[in-house]
Amino acid sequence: MTTKAKAKANERRTLALDILNHGALTLVALLFLFPFFWMLTNAVRSNAEVLAIPVRILPNVYEWGNFAQAWTQLPFGRFFLNSVIVSVSVTVITVFVSSLSGYAFARLKFPGRDQLLMAYLATLMVPGIMLIIPLYLIVNAMGMVNTFQGVILPVAFGTFGSFLLRQFFLSIPLELEEAARIDGASRLRILVSIIIPLSMPAIGLLSLFTFIAQWNNFLWPLIVMTGQDNATLPVGLTLFQTQQRTEWNFIMAGAALSMIPGIILAIVLQKLIYNSISLNAGMGGR
Numbered sequence: 001m002t003t004k005a006k007a008k009a010n011e012r013r014t015l016a017l018d019i020l021n022h023g024a025l026t027l028v029a030l031l032f033l034f035p036f037f038w039m040l041t042n043a044v045r046s047n048a049e050v051l052a053i054p055v056r057i058l059p060n061v062y063e064w065g066n067f068a069q070a071w072t073q074l075p076f077g078r079f080f081l082n083s084v085i086v087s088v089s090v091t092v093i094t095v096f097v098s099s100l101s102g103y104a105f106a107r108l109k110f111p112g113r114d115q116l117l118m119a120y121l122a123t124l125m126v127p128g129i130m131l132i133i134p135l136y137l138i139v140n141a142m143g144m145v146n147t148f149q150g151v152i153l154p155v156a157f158g159t160f161g162s163f164l165l166r167q168f169f170l171s172i173p174l175e176l177e178e179a180a181r182i183d184g185a186s187r188l189r190i191l192v193s194i195i196i197p198l199s200m201p202a203i204g205l206l207s208l209f210t211f212i213a214q215w216n217n218f219l220w221p222l223i224v225m226t227g228q229d230n231a232t233l234p235v236g237l238t239l240f241q242t243q244q245r246t247e248w249n250f251i252m253a254g255a256a257l258s259m260i261p262g263i264i265l266a267i268v269l270q271k272l273i274y275n276s277i278s279l280n281a282g283m284g285g286r
Contacts, residue, residue: 102165
């Protein structure tokens with residue numbers, strides 16, 4: 001076989017492998033996207049058609065008014081605002097506290113630092129469900145039941161964020177910090193002016209994970225909050241379930257609407273993360 005024939009055979013083999021890989025990835029993507037597709041199709045059906053047998057992939061009649069009815073049938077705007085307050089507050093506190101603690105574990109030298117870090121990380125081994133009763137007893141003793149403080153504060157101080165930022169802070173060249181120290185910058189000034197701007201990829205990821213986790217949090221707000229006025233979106237959606245019937249189409253419509261902030265945040269932070277990575281790569285190249 002000539003060299004030219006071998007090259008063509010390799011090209012055909014490479015093309016076949018590319019087609020196979022793309023086909024497999026497309027199939028996996030479709031499997032992951034199907035629940036979202038099913039949610040959207042059920043959001044525009046009548047409730048009777050949602051429960052109808054045999055099941056139809058597409059609805060007979062598209063009832064786009066379900067979104068408006070889901071928004072107006074319950075105080076959906078209030079649920080939305082409550083979720084924004086809780087999610088944004090937890091995210092801001094988590095990023096602030098994790099930045100300080102991550103910097104302390106990464107750069108400050110003090111007796112027992114490594115042992116304290118190991119004890120700190122050991123809390124990740126404790127299942128969150130085991131902390132529900134102790135946390136509720138503490139919140140109740142402090143008079144924070146049915147308040148935003150009771151929902152926000154117990155979940156705003158996590159171990160994961162501190163560990164994530166610590167690992168990223170360790171990857172930042174120490175020479176940058178030493179140069180700032182020579183110029184008279186304090187530890188706090190170094191953290192704010194140098195470390196945090198260079199750590200935006202990790203901070204963006206932490207913000208995204210924290211916001212989405214709290215936006216979807218159901219159990220803790222359900223336990224602490226009472227009444228419709230203080231309910232968050234996941235709790236508010238359960239109000240479409242009554243003793244008489246369950247409005248599955250409205251639940252699906254509400255769930256679809258509740259996904260919008262998370263999708264927007266993911267798109268915005270994705271651009272931020274990519275830009276930050278490019279900036280850091282450019283700095284490293286110089």
